[in-house]
Amino acid sequence: MYTYTEFDRAFLAERNAQFRAQVERRIDGSLTEDEFRPLRLMNGLYLQLHAYMLRVAIPYGTLNPDQMRKLAEVADRWDRGYGHFTTRQNLQYNWPRLRDVPDMLDALAEVGLHAIQSSGNTIRNVTTDHFAGAAADEIADPRPWAELIRQWSTDHPEFQFLGRKFKIAVTGSAHDRAVTRFNDLGLRLVRRGEEIGFEVTIGGGLGRTPMIGKVLRDFLPQADLLPWLEAVLTTFNLAGRRDNKYKARIKILVHEQGLDTLRKQIERHFALIRPAWRGADQTHLARIAADFAPPRFRSAPLDGFHRARDTDPAFRSWTDTNLTRHRHPEHAIVTISLKPHGGTPGDATSGQMRVMADLAERYSHGELRISHQQNVILPHVHRSDLPAIHAVLKRHGLATANAGLISDIIACPGMDYCALATARSIPVAQQIAARFHELGLEHEIGPLQIKISGCINACGHHHVGHIGILGLERAGVETYQVTLGGDSSEEATIGERTGPGFSAEEIVPAIERLIMAWLDLRRNSGETFLQTYRRLGAAPFKAALHSRPQEVRPPAHAA
Amino acid sequence: MQRPFTPKVVTASDLLIGDVIYLAADDSWVRELSRAEVITDEAHAQLRLLHAEGQQDRVVGPYLAEVAIGENGPEPVHFREEFRRCGPSNLRHGKREHAERPAERSCA
Numbered sequence: 174m175y176t177y178t179e180f181d182r183a184f185l186a187e188r189n190a191q192f193r194a195q196v197e198r199r200i201d202g203s204l205t206e207d208e209f210r211p212l213r214l215m216n217g218l219y220l221q222l223h224a225y226m227l228r229v230a231i232p233y234g235t236l237n238p239d240q241m242r243k244l245a246e247v248a249d250r251w252d253r254g255y256g257h258f259t260t261r262q263n264l265q266y267n268w269p270r271l272r273d274v275p276d277m278l279d280a281l282a283e284v285g286l287h288a289i290q291s292s293g294n295t296i297r298n299v300t301t302d303h304f305a306g307a308a309a310d311e312i313a314d315p316r317p318w319a320e321l322i323r324q325w326s327t328d329h330p331e332f333q334f335l336g337r338k339f340k341i342a343v344t345g346s347a348h349d350r351a352v353t354r355f356n357d358l359g360l361r362l363v364r365r366g367e368e369i370g371f372e373v374t375i376g377g378g379l380g381r382t383p384m385i386g387k388v389l390r391d392f393l394p395q396a397d398l399l400p401w402l403e404a405v406l407t408t409f410n411l412a413g414r415r416d417n418k419y420k421a422r423i424k425i426l427v428h429e430q431g432l433d434t435l436r437k438q439i440e441r442h443f444a445l446i447r448p449a450w451r452g453a454d455q456t457h458l459a460r461i462a463a464d465f466a467p468p469r470f471r472s473a474p475l476d477g478f479h480r481a482r483d484t485d486p487a488f489r490s491w492t493d494t495n496l497t498r499h500r501h502p503e504h505a506i507v508t509i510s511l512k513p514h515g516g517t518p519g520d521a522t523s524g525q526m527r528v529m530a531d532l533a534e535r536y537s538h539g540e541l542r543i544s545h546q547q548n549v550i551l552p553h554v555h556r557s558d559l560p561a562i563h564a565v566l567k568r569h570g571l572a573t574a575n576a577g578l579i580s581d582i583i584a585c586p587g588m589d590y591c592a593l594a595t596a597r598s599i600p601v602a603q604q605i606a607a608r609f610h611e612l613g614l615e616h617e618i619g620p621l622q623i624k625i626s627g628c629i630n631a632c633g634h635h636h637v638g639h640i641g642i643l644g645l646e647r648a649g650v651e652t653y654q655v656t657l658g659g660d661s662s663e664e665a666t667i668g669e670r671t672g673p674g675f676s677a678e679e680i681v682p683a684i685e686r687l688i689m690a691w692l693d694l695r696r697n698s699g700e701t702f703l704q705t706y707r708r709l710g711a712a713p714f715k716a717a718l719h720s721r722p723q724e725v726r727p728p729a730h731a732a
Numbered sequence: 733m734q735r736p737f738t739p740k741v742v743t744a745s746d747l748l749i750g751d752v753i754y755l756a757a758d759d760s761w762v763r764e765l766s767r768a769e770v771i772t773d774e775a776h777a778q779l780r781l782l783h784a785e786g787q788q789d790r791v792v793g794p795y796l797a798e799v800a801i802g803e804n805g806p807e808p809v810h811f812r813e814e815f816r817r818c819g820p821s822n823l824r825h826g827k828r829e830h831a832e833r834p835a836e837r838s839c840a
């Protein structure tokens with residue numbers, strides 16, 4: 174992991190002192206809310222429906238055990254003893270008090286964490302593949318570049334007041350687990366001969382006008398990365414619209430001006446600034462990369478692992494769903510599910526955070542990751558350690574065997590917390606998960622991604638859910654609109670709307686009808702929901718959703 | 733014909749805590765909707781809102797929220813105001829910590 178230099182620590186301390194003074198001036202009345210708002214947002218502080226909310230950046234989703242323990246301590250000391258992990262690999266505290274926030278930030282700074290640019294019209298926390306450095310299918314670990322981008326973008330004087338926020342995601346694998354196509358700028362490591370470079374996509378985004386990123390460069394030499402990014406951001410800063418907040422993202426610029434025009438402007442600026450980049454960034458990158466050297470993977474007998482699988486069905490089921498292939502054959506990547514059936518997706522208590530920190534220290538070379546699916550990852554686990562890990566997880570309510578299944582739902586905070594929401598999303602997620610658990614069908618259903626947002630801003634990624642649910646208000650009540658066929662992977666697809674929405678009481682039964690109908694439609698038990706949808710199109714699915722409940726036969730598998 | 737004025741309360745977020753507060757008739761800020769001043773006159777509503785907006789060092793984002801008059805006094809008309817009155821539905825935090833208060837019992 175990246176280790177802070179004296180410079181980094183001094184920068185963070187100064188920034189926190191600055192914000193402390195701003196908070197004091199707000200409290201004594203010398204700053205109005207209008208003056209204070211952009212300042213607090215730049216430091217991750219929102220005002221939500223019931224309280225302030227502090228969003229802590231977890232750069233590219235990587236944490237060490239001390240950082241996780243600090244997150245727990247801050248939750249206990251200044252919040253309500255828990256945190257909410259988000260789709261942008263951040264952590265949100267839902268109950269901080271204004272006066273306490275500077276102390277919270279100082280505490281976080283002790284372990285190199287901060288909330289800078291986790292909000293506001295700036296370059297946001299860079300996200301990446303949560304399996305980076307561990308995945309078997311990776312060209313290279315993308316995190317050194319992600320860290321380079323973080324350092325370049327943090328407090329970059331030219332990009333503190335952009336027309337709108339700007340999100341960058343990086344992945345090192347062909348299989349895109351970082352949703353790069355739906356970020357303002359997506360970077361995918363590619364190989365050309367001996368050389369490593371980036372495929373650059375631009376103008377992706379969700380929100381009210383979802384768009385898939387378009388290829389701006391099919392091969393950007395990696396030494397050109399920062400000057401190229403700077404050229405993109407300068408172009409956006411100058412040409413992007415500022416007259417209308419809903420048209421201010423770069424996706425609109427790409428859409429209105431066309432990719433070629435934009436590329437020309439970027440290239441012109443790039444030619445201008447490239448000579449000034451003399452290689453200091455590359456020297457620095459080498460120092461960063463050294464911090465990300467892969468751990469030394471050990472070899473050990475696997476008998477215990479196989480024995481546990483043969484004798485303990487719960488362990489077997491958990492290893493079937495929550496493990497991913499590691500680059501080292503005796504190791505595995507473990508997904509710790511923060512989706513207990515009926516729980517709030519992405520929440521972890523301080524106690525659970527400490528347990529995960531201890532497990533990472535003992536069994537995962539001191540590394541934890543936060544996934545955009547709102548789960549926690551132990552990236553480097555030797556398989557012989559899995560039975561011990563599972564036993565600990567079980568004791569702390571963290572052993573739910575559902576990674577990638579129907580109850581592994583992404584949900585934004587919705588109207589339970591968010592001031593912008595038009596409907597709730599958490600209770601819908603809770604009810605769907607509980608219902609399919611009760612039916613005992615999740616494993617039979619197999620891989621299926623449900624994603625729920627509480628308004629059109631799409632923080633819950635509903636456009637790219639295999640099943641997307643969008644909470645809206647219609648005639649004074651919560652209404653849920655369903656989209657189908659979305660995909661956040663390299664096969665980037667925006668889900669299709671299925672017709673009129675459902676009330677809060679109708680939405681869970683509607684999803685149940687949909688799934689029951691699909692179970693009858695699929696070719697065999699190996700065909701996923703998304704595959705059937707692609708094979709047959711929307712019609713039979715829409716029919717199931719909108720058929721009146723009494724016309725549907727009772728579920729064959731109901732308990 | 734002019735539409736009749738529907739009853740309102742002044743509501744905002746507390747500057748220090750960030751929680752939902754309401755303006756009472758005695759000019760204090762209270763945490764229960766049931767204790768808020770119910771305003772039935774348009775001109776008076778504007779005056780009360782101005783009064784709230786002048787308190788930059790105490791409240792954030794004051795506005796007029798529509799209410800209906802029920803058994804326990806004012807009740808929210810819109811479901812968003814119901815969530816603001818009651819707190820989040822997934823955890824007993826915020827206003828839900830005080831669900832024992834008689835006037836807030838209606839929060840399930």
Ligand code: HEM
Binds near residue numbers: 337340585631
């Ligand atoms: C709770 C306070 C939050 C507020 C006020 C908020 C606000 C917004 C807004 C206004 C947008 C639309 C931006 C645009 O289209 O220009 C947006 C998009 C987005 N937010 Fe949030 N959000 C919140 C929480 C979250 C959370 C909890 C997550 C992660 C779970 C998240 C992740 C995202 C993502 C992924 C997008 C869509 C991607 C994009 O187009 O940028 N946000 N948010």
Ligand code: SF4
Binds near residue numbers: 586592593595626628
């Ligand atoms: S999608 Fe809407 S409701 Fe959900 S967190 Fe984003 S802004 Fe809030």
